[in-house]
Amino acid sequence: MNKKIGVYVCECGPNIPERIDIDKVIEELSSMGEVKTVKRYSLLCSNDGKKFLKEDIEKEELTHVVVAACSPKEHENTFMKVCEEAGMNPYLFQMVNIREQCAWMIPDKEEATSKAIKYIKAGVHRVLFHDPLKQKELEINVDVLVIGGGISGIEASLSLAGPNRKIHLVEKTDSLGGMAGKLSQILPHQGSKIKLVKEKIEQVENNENIHVYTSSDVKEVRGFLGNFEAVVKSNQENKEGIEEEIKVGAVVLATGFEMFDLKENPVYGYGEIENVVSALEFEEMIHSEKIELKNGKKPKSVALVHCAGRKEKGYCSKVCCLYTLKFAHYLKDNLPDVDVKELYMDLCLPHKQDQSYFDQAKEKGVEFIRMDEVEKIKKSGDKIEVEYRNNDKADKVSVDMVVIAPAMVPSQDTSHLAELLNLPLDKSGFFKELHEMLDPVATPMEGVYITGCALGPRNIPESMTQSHATSGKILSSLIPGRKVKPEVKVSEIKEDLCTGCQTCLSVCFYGAISYDPFKGVSVVNEAICRGCGSCVGSCPSGAIRSKHFTYYQLYQEVMEALR
Amino acid sequence: MKNQNVLVIGSGVAGMEASLILADAGMKVHLVEKDSLIGGQTIKFEEVYPNMECATCMLAPKQQEVLQHENITLYLLSQVKKTEGSAGEFKVQIEKKARYVSLINCIGCGACYDPCPVSLDNEFEQGMSQKKAIAVACPGALPNVPAIDADNCLRLNGKKKGCNACEQACGFGAIDFTEKDETINLEVGAIIVATGFDQFDVSGLAQFGYGKHPNVYTAMEFERLYAQNGPTEGKLTLREERPIKSAGIIHCIGRKEKGYCSGVCCMYSMKFAHFIKDKAPEAEIHEFHTDLCIPGKSHQRFYEELSKKIDFIRYEDVEVKGNNGNLEIIYTHSNGKRDSIKSDMVILSPAMIPSKGTKDLAKVLGISQDSMGFFSTQDQNLSPIDSEKEGIFIIGCAEGPKDIPDSVSQAEAAAGRILSLLQ
Secondary structure (H helix, E strand, C coil): CCCCEEEEEECCCCCCCCCCCHHHHHHHHHCCCCEEEEEEECCCCCHHHHHHHHHHHHHHCCCEEEEEECCHHHHHHHHHHHHHHCCCCCCCEEEEECHHHHHCCCCCHHHHHHHHHHHHHHHHHHHCCCCCCCCCCECCCCCEEEECCEHHHHHHHHHHCECCECEEEECCCCCCECCHHHCCCCCHHHCCCCCHHHHHHHHHHCCCCEEEECCEEEEEEEEECCEEEEEEEECCHHHCCCEEEEEECEEEECCCEEECCHHHCHHHCCCCCCCEEEHHHHHHHHHCCCCCCCCCCCCCEEEEEEEECHHHHCCCCCCHHHHHHHHHHHHHHHCCCCEEEEEECCCCCCCCCHHHHHHHHHHCCCEEEECCEEEEEEEECCEEEEEEEECCEEEEEEECEEEEEECEEECCHHHHHHHHHCCCECCCCCECCCECCCECCECCCCCEEECHHHCCCCCHHHHHHHHHHHHHHHHHHCCCCCCECCCCCCEEECCCCCCCCCHHHHHCCCCCEEEECCCCEEEECCCCCCCCCHHHHHCCCCCEEECCCCHHHHHHHHHHHHC | CCCCEEEEECCCHHHHHHHHHHHHCCCEEEEECCCCCCCCCHHHCCEECCCCEEHHHHHHHHHHHHHHCCCEEEECCEEEEEEEEECCEEEEEEEECCCCECCCCCCCCCCCCCCCCCEEECHHHCCCCEEECEECCCCCCCCCCCEECCCCCCCCCCCCCCCCHHHHHCCCCCECCCCCCEEEEEEECEEEECCCEEECCHHHCHHHCECCECCEEEHHHHHHHHCCCCCCCCCCCCCCCCCCCEEEEEEEECHHHHCCCCCCHHHHHHHHHHHHHHHCCCCEEEEEECCCCCCCCCHHHHHHHHCCCCEEEEEEEEEEEEECCEEEEEEEECCCCEEEEEECEEEEEECEEECCCHHHHHHHHCCCECCCCCECCCECCCECCECCCCCEEECHHHCCCCCHHHHHHHHHHHHHHHHHHHC
16 A cells, blocks of 8 residues: 555644744655645644544545644544544554643744654654554343342342343342341331332342342353353252353342351350350341340340451441441330440441431430450350450440441452452452442453442442442443444464463453463453553563554654654 | 433532443433533542542543533533423423633633733632632643633623733634523433532631631642642642641541531541651641541551551540640540640541532422431432432432542442433
8 A cells, every 4th residue: 555644733723833833844744755745734623623634634645644733632532533534544643742742841942843843753654554453343242140149139130130131140049138138127217117128039030031040159251341151050959060151241240248257256255155146146136026145034234346357357347337226226125124335446427317326326325335445255154244445444344245246258259259250359358349439330351340248348228329330330331232342452462472471361450361272372352452551561572562552663653753 | 211311410520420321321411510610529639548549630531531422411600490390301491601711712721811810719729829710720620621700800790891811812712702691491301410519617616716727727728738730739838838847637527516427537637647748757647536437448457557657536525726826736535634736737627518509409409408408318228319309319429428439339320220211
C-alpha cells in the first residue's frame, strides 16, 4: 500500500500560534517523504473543524493521519472517530501534544517551535509503523451462574432472572437460605416480623427462569465475559458425582461468611464453661423461644460480650454491635427482670437509625460497659465471671449467662473459588474488589462479580443492595442480541521466541494468559486481555508485544525525536 | 415501565455511576446538577481512605465518560421544579439557569478570568479563596468551562452597563450575555435521587470556637487546605501562614445534636492525621474520639498503623479555648480525668446532614423525609433504596451518611432495579 500521510496542526485559538510558528512547522513537515499534505486549522475539535478534517482526508485519499494539537486525553477519541468516518482505519492515526507539552511549557517561541517540529516528526515516523487493528465483536450468552444460595445469591438470582435470561443457582448445602435463614428475626428497626428469607426462597422456587442446584459444588469455571463454561458437580444422594456442564455469560459469587471459631482463643472459655454461648446459638434460643440455662432455669443476668476475634482478625465486623443490641432488646422484652450488660470496645453504629435503637436499649435499662479487652471468662460457683480491662484497670462482671459475638470470617470455599477463578483475596482472606472505592462488586475477571459477605462483613440490607448492584452491572453489559467488544490493543506472543518460562502468567492481573503444554508456550486469550502491558515488560525473551505499543513503533518514534 | 428515560438528580459519585450503568444499557439518562460542574463532594478530596488514592484522578475518567456519553444529557445549573405522574410515566419540569458561556465553543483556556473586575468568595473552597464572577470552581473542574455568576457580574446585574471584559478576552466567541434561563419538560419512567449531603453547621456550637478562633477548621475546609488544586495549592499552614507544629482533631461534632453517627468521620479524621504527618512529620497530633466506628475490612489496620505515630484520646467532653493566639483543647478523658493540651490547629469533624435542597425536593417529588431529614425509604431490609413512591429511588448520602463504596453500590443497585424491571 502506498502510504499517504496527512498532518493537521490545530491552532487551538490563540493557544498554539502564540508560542509556535506554525508556518515553520508546515514548511519542515512538508519535506518529509510520505507526507502528502500539511494543513493548519483554527480549532479542529469544533464541529466545523471535524467536518474539514473528514472531507480533507477523503479528498487527499489519506492512509495515515497525524494531528498536532492538545493532549490525547482531550481529543484522541474525537479524531479517531473522524478518521473512521472518513473511511480510514482509526488505528492508523497518531496524536501529538504540542499544546500542553510545547506551547504551554516553553516561553521561547523558537525553542517551542523546534520542539513541536521534533514531536510531530516523531509522530509521523511512528504512524508509518502502525498496524490497522480491527475491533472484534463476540456473540454472548446472557445467562448467569450464581454461586451461593444465601440471601445475597437469592436476591441476585431474582433480580437477574427474566424471560430471556436463565439463572443457575448453585448451593453447597441441601437448602437455600444461608446464614440469614438461621436468624431469629431481622433487626426490628429494619422492619420487624418479616419472613424475609422464607418468602424469597418461595419466589426462587416459583421462578421458572431460575434453576437451583442444591448439595452441589462448582468444579470448574473457564472463559470470559459473555462466554463462560462451568461444571457443576452434585453431591446429592441419588445423583452423587454427576457432573453437568453449563454455559453462562457471567458469574456471581455470593459465598457468604462463617463465624470466627471461639475455641481458637481460650480466654472466652467457649465449649468449656456451661452457659457461655455464641451469638448463633443464642439466635437458635430465640428461634425456639427458650432462653434457658442448662439447668432449665431462666437467666437472671446476661452479659453480651462484643468484639470476640476482632483483635485476632484485625478488623471490625460492623454488624455485631447492632445484633447484640437486638439480643438486649429481646431479653428485656421477654424476661422483664433480667439484668443485661453489654461489654463493648467501641460501639459501631454507622447507619442513621442505629443510634435511636441504642438509646431505646438504654431506656429499657441495658447497662453498657466499655472495655479495652476481655481478660478471662471463668466459672465462679453458680455464676460466670467476665474479667476485663478498661483504661488499664481490671474489673469484672458476674452473670448467669454469657453470649459472645464473634467476628465474621471468610467462608471455607473462598480460597478454593479464588484459585478456580483466578481471583485475588485481600489481607483478611475475603475476595478483593476490582476497585475498593469505585467498583465494589466487580473483580479483575470481567464478567465475574461478588456480592454480600464474601467481600467482607456487612448487614442484610447492604448485602441485598450489592446483589442488585451486580445485577445492574450484568444487565447493562450482557444484553440479549448485543455483542461484546473486547479490547483491541492487546498483547500477542511470538511462539518461536517464547521459551515457556511462564513468567507472564504470574504477572497477568486479569488471568488472560495460559500455558499450552503441548506447544510449550504461553497463550494470550484476547477476549480477556486488557492491554496493560505487564507481560510485555516481564518477558525475559522479548516474545510478547503489545499491539499499538510495539517496541518497534516506540523505537521509531523515539529515534526520530532524538535525531 | 415502557418509558426508557431515567431522570438522575445529582452528579456526585453516586449519580454519575447510576447514569453510566443505565446509559451503557441503552437507556436515555437525563442528569440534573445544580452546580456548574459535576463530581459532587468527592472531587473536593485530595485523597480518599484507606488507600490514599487521589480522588480527582480517580473520578476524572468517570466524569469524562459522563460528559461524552451519547445516552446522557447533562443539565448543569439546573433544578427539578415540578413532577407529576407515577412510575413509568413521570412528567418532570427542570429549570436551567443560563451559564452565559458556551459549553461547545469554550476550550477552558481561562483567558477570561483575569480581566473580570469582580472578585468573590469561592464557595467551593469554603470561602478560603477568591474567584472572579466568571470562573471555574477549581482547577481541574469538569466540564472545564467557566460560568458567569449573574448576581455578581457587573453587566448582568446592571451595575456597569456594557462591561465586556471577558468577551473581549475570549478568543473563541464563547461568551453569550444574551443566554436566557430555560424551562425544560421531560417524560421519564423512573427517577433516581442522588443529592448527597452537607456538613453540619458547627458555628452554632460555641464551645468549639469555630468562627472565633481562625485556626479552628471544619473538615471540609481542611480537605481543601490539603488539596493540590485548593486555595493554598496544598500547602498546609495556619491562617497566619505559620507552619503547623501541633493539631487536635475532634470527632463526633454534632452527633448528639443530630442523634446519629455518620459512620465515616472516624476514618477521614484519621486520614487528616495522616495528611499532617505527611507534610509536617514533626507535628504533634491528637485525635479526640468517642467510640471508634471503623467498620471497613481494611480500616482497623489503618488505625493500628496510625496509632503508632499519634495520640488517640477517648473523651467524655471537650471544648476549645483561645489563649493569646494559641488554641487550648480542654477535655475530660473517658477515665474521668480532666486535662488540656495546647494546639496550633483544631479540626472539627462534623456530622453529615441532608443536602440543602432536600426539603424542597421532597415536596417536588411528593416523598417524605425521615426524622433526621434524609429522604425516607420504604423498608430498610427489603428495599433500602426504594422511596415510598414506586419508581423513585434514593441513593448515596441522600439516603443517609455513608462512604464512597456504599454510595456506588447503591447507585449500581438502583440501576439494577430499573433494568431488572425492564427485562
